[in-house]
Amino acid sequence: MYPDDLKYTKDHEWVRLKGDRGIVGITHYAQKQLGDVVYLELPEVGRKLKVQETFGNVESVKAVSELFSPVAGEVAEINAALVQGPEKINSDPYGDAWMIAVKLDDPAAVKALMDAADYKAFVESESR
Amino acid sequence: MVPFGGWDMPVEYSGLISEHMAVRHTAGLFDVSHMGELAVEGPGALAFLQGATSNDVAKLADGQAQYSSLPMDNGAPVDDIVILRRAADRFLIVVNASNIEKDFKWLSARGPSGCEVRNISEDYALLALQGPRAQDILQGLTTIDLRALSYYHFVEGAIGEWPVIVSRTGYTGEDGFEIFAPPAHAEALWKSLLAKGKDAGLLPAGLGARDTLRLEARMCLYGNDMDETTTLVEAGLGWIVSLDEAKGDFPGRSLLAEQKKAGPPRKLVGFEMVGRGIARHGYPAYLHDEATGHVTSGSYAPYLQKNIGLCYLPKAEAAPGTEFQVDVRGRRVPARVVPTPFYKRAGK
Numbered sequence: 001m002y003p004d005d006l007k008y009t010k011d012h013e014w015v016r017l018k019g020d021r022g023i024v025g026i027t028h029y030a031q032k033q034l035g036d037v038v039y040l041e042l043p044e045v046g047r048k049l050k051v052q053e054t055f056g057n058v059e060s061v062k063a064v065s066e067l068f069s070p071v072a073g074e075v076a077e078i079n080a081a082l083v084q085g086p087e088k089i090n091s092d093p094y095g096d097a098w099m100i101a102v103k104l105d106d107p108a109a110v111k112a113l114m115d116a117a118d119y120k121a122f123v124e125s126e127s128r
Numbered sequence: 129m130v131p132f133g134g135w136d137m138p139v140e141y142s143g144l145i146s147e148h149m150a151v152r153h154t155a156g157l158f159d160v161s162h163m164g165e166l167a168v169e170g171p172g173a174l175a176f177l178q179g180a181t182s183n184d185v186a187k188l189a190d191g192q193a194q195y196s197s198l199p200m201d202n203g204a205p206v207d208d209i210v211i212l213r214r215a216a217d218r219f220l221i222v223v224n225a226s227n228i229e230k231d232f233k234w235l236s237a238r239g240p241s242g243c244e245v246r247n248i249s250e251d252y253a254l255l256a257l258q259g260p261r262a263q264d265i266l267q268g269l270t271t272i273d274l275r276a277l278s279y280y281h282f283v284e285g286a287i288g289e290w291p292v293i294v295s296r297t298g299y300t301g302e303d304g305f306e307i308f309a310p311p312a313h314a315e316a317l318w319k320s321l322l323a324k325g326k327d328a329g330l331l332p333a334g335l336g337a338r339d340t341l342r343l344e345a346r347m348c349l350y351g352n353d354m355d356e357t358t359t360l361v362e363a364g365l366g367w368i369v370s371l372d373e374a375k376g377d378f379p380g381r382s383l384l385a386e387q388k389k390a391g392p393p394r395k396l397v398g399f400e401m402v403g404r405g406i407a408r409h410g411y412p413a414y415l416h417d418e419a420t421g422h423v424t425s426g427s428y429a430p431y432l433q434k435n436i437g438l439c440y441l442p443k444a445e446a447a448p449g450t451e452f453q454v455d456v457r458g459r460r461v462p463a464r465v466v467p468t469p470f471y472k473r474a475g476k
Contacts, residue, residue, distance in 0.1 A: 036430075061428050061430065064457075
């Protein structure tokens, strides 16, 4: 449920480090909490993001949730196919449902985020 | 689970969209025990209800139900209700969960004469079995002849050994039943309905699907689409306002009569989002760049696969085709007034 090669935030985003890029999505726990996702809003390519900055919104039938960037950098790519078919966020949160690729200001900063074991413990403490 | 009017209620079981689609295609089972029940009984019950409700109670025969409301002098409802006539002098009123105390006090304060108003909400659990397969499923558990039970009619009988009221009513836009049962047997009834309906595709359904289903069918939700500030005619509920002389006077009658004749100053309309975005309850609406009220209900509609909602617009700008905007968190997204209901089941 929480792949080992990813880093995680308390806002339930994940980051996959690929060279100088960070690929960002939301976690299995986040999609489960949201329920059926029906709408996604992503930023323009080229936008500069700070850590914790809102980079979009995801909506299920019943709720709206903001997306917070786990990393700082410039949006290099967005997953336009996911905007058209956001239900993939429920079915494949770590694969097809990547949201944005960010050219990182500081790739090393990603290491400070939670690893899978820490995130799993965090989620368990939150849902208790 | 979410707290709702003092109850812990599931928003969804297996998933809102699958529950919603189950009700449209096969069947869904809802626990709506939070709804309230008031008994109005005695030789003066009919006369009392004629003076306290907006629809014509005299039209009811034994075993018949009627959608109605408790209007105030300003033409707005204290609550919207369903009245069941159990006998000429015995009526059961089904009221919204959040309004049970308010309705009871309102009716009591009107000084019932020749009848008694009692809050018997604790006496009933309420399960709603809704969808095209509802009749087949329920028929497998009862000797009540459901084919003979028409829409907005009810029977008092039994499911197995449990005494129940089975009413052909609902809040989803589908055929279906609402089953009033003693709370002690509710869990067993819930389980046996689910077991009986399993092969047909029956799913337990939560508050979330209940809300999207009723919105597609353009059924008003009290507290969202209507409240103590919106008249019945504005809310599109003029059809539950009876001006029949035999019914006599009731609160707000003259104002409602005037609005029925001349049209209300504003109307609750259905709309579809034209631009990308989901309208939600409370989002501001703009007409020609001027604020014109708020979205009263809004959602993604799972069956229609559109983003829809309800909103009050000035009478002159309420016709289908009218374009306006919904402020979706700072972004003005175009919307268009459409005919309602958004969804109507086949053959109805």
